[in-house]
Amino acid sequence: MKKLILQSFIGVLLFFSIWFALAQIDWVSVFRIEKMSNQTEEKLGNIFWEIIKKTEKENKNPDVIATVDTIVNRICLDNKIDRKSIKVHIIEKKEINAFALPNGHLVIYTALLSNSDSPEELSGVICHEIAHIELNHVIKKLIKEVGISVLISTTTGNRNTEVIQETLKTLSSTAFDRSLEKEADIKAVDYLANAKINPNGLANFLYKLAEPKNETTKYLTWISTHPESKERADYIMEYSKKKNANYKDVLNIKTWNKTKEDLKLTSQN
Amino acid sequence: MINTTSFSYNPSEHEAEKASNSYLMSLIALIAGLPLPIINLIATFIFYIGNRKGTYFVRWHCTQALLSQFSMLFINSFGFWWTVSIILSEEEITNKYIAYLFTALIFNLTEFIATIYTAIQTRKGIHVEWWFYGNLTNLICKSK
Numbered sequence: 001m002k003k004l005i006l007q008s009f010i011g012v013l014l015f016f017s018i019w020f021a022l023a024q025i026d027w028v029s030v031f032r033i034e035k036m037s038n039q040t041e042e043k044l045g046n047i048f049w050e051i052i053k054k055t056e057k058e059n060k061n062p063d064v065i066a067t068v069d070t071i072v073n074r075i076c077l078d079n080k081i082d083r084k085s086i087k088v089h090i091i092e093k094k095e096i097n098a099f100a101l102p103n104g105h106l107v108i109y110t111a112l113l114s115n116s117d118s119p120e121e122l123s124g125v126i127c128h129e130i131a132h133i134e135l136n137h138v139i140k141k142l143i144k145e146v147g148i149s150v151l152i153s154t155t156t157g158n159r160n161t162e163v164i165q166e167t168l169k170t171l172s173s174t175a176f177d178r179s180l181e182k183e184a185d186i187k188a189v190d191y192l193a194n195a196k197i198n199p200n201g202l203a204n205f206l207y208k209l210a211e212p213k214n215e216t217t218k219y220l221t222w223i224s225t226h227p228e229s230k231e232r233a234d235y236i237m238e239y240s241k242k243k244n245a246n247y248k249d250v251l252n253i254k255t256w257n258k259t260k261e262d263l264k265l266t267s268q269n
Numbered sequence: 270m271i272n273t274t275s276f277s278y279n280p281s282e283h284e285a286e287k288a289s290n291s292y293l294m295s296l297i298a299l300i301a302g303l304p305l306p307i308i309n310l311i312a313t314f315i316f317y318i319g320n321r322k323g324t325y326f327v328r329w330h331c332t333q334a335l336l337s338q339f340s341m342l343f344i345n346s347f348g349f350w351w352t353v354s355i356i357l358s359e360e361e362i363t364n365k366y367i368a369y370l371f372t373a374l375i376f377n378l379t380e381f382i383a384t385i386y387t388a389i390q391t392r393k394g395i396h397v398e399w400w401f402y403g404n405l406t407n408l409i410c411k412s413k
Binding site for chain 2: 001003004007008011015018019020021022023024025026027028031
């Protein structure tokens, strides 16, 4: 019996030793398995951003930019995220939407800013999108939707405009997997709590969007790309209860009101 | 790894053929059942059930063939489901995964060669005991 135990032990040990020894070889590069490199991601991000820049109007109002920057700076600083890695772009649009592109590009539509009732609500949405960026969801989604070979060929000269347009549309107006959305929500609450911003803002924003009679419903792209709002708001509230309640204001009310007024004026023009 | 010893009695021609078939069964099922690793275990198990009332020599070799399939089932199932998760989810191909496939291949190949060798030897009526599995079979399979 002792011999049998010893033999089984040696057998298992042999298996794991061989596995461990073989794992030391860099098979991925030996077989040249295509991997998304940082360079590819950078190129993809630039390609998408160039298209948006050409086709959409950017909001360059310094007050609006400063407001968004204040929020993003605080979130990045308190969560040890490299601020330079997040490139925020504000686009003049009536759709309530915000989305992340490869290489840390974060696009926010002005309608989302003007439909946020408090800086906390806006911070919640920004945190959610930063979470998608930091958790590498954008690339995961792209690989799933269009495939790694198409993505790599896009960045290596073979630029099929139609494919790029379609891919951009996927990023801006389709949802992530439910599991990825939940992961980003939970991460967003962590970010908000670390930055001492009340996470209820994110939940409120989702509750608001879940109301069927909301007058802005027809422009609610963010809601169609982020389904099950009420359910999400519920678990965000539940999860945020566990967090420290010592929250501080992100912006003073005057700055926030000024931003909202600026946005109103720009939309009227 | 493989030990040729004398059995407690000299098996007859008919017994040697049946015992040898138990190994062949796992080989054929292995080829037919790929990539589902459970097929060869099921095939060997059915053969074992069919021969559990056979003579000691036949029973002994059916048991050894069955037991050897068990460890391969664990190794191959793990590799199989790992591959499925790579295809269907966001799991990536890593060095660890490829190393696992090679390790599984080495073990499968060793088992494959040992099975062919044992099938030939037992057909000649020669008793072959595998490392570990031979001892385990001795523990389970007793002469009546």
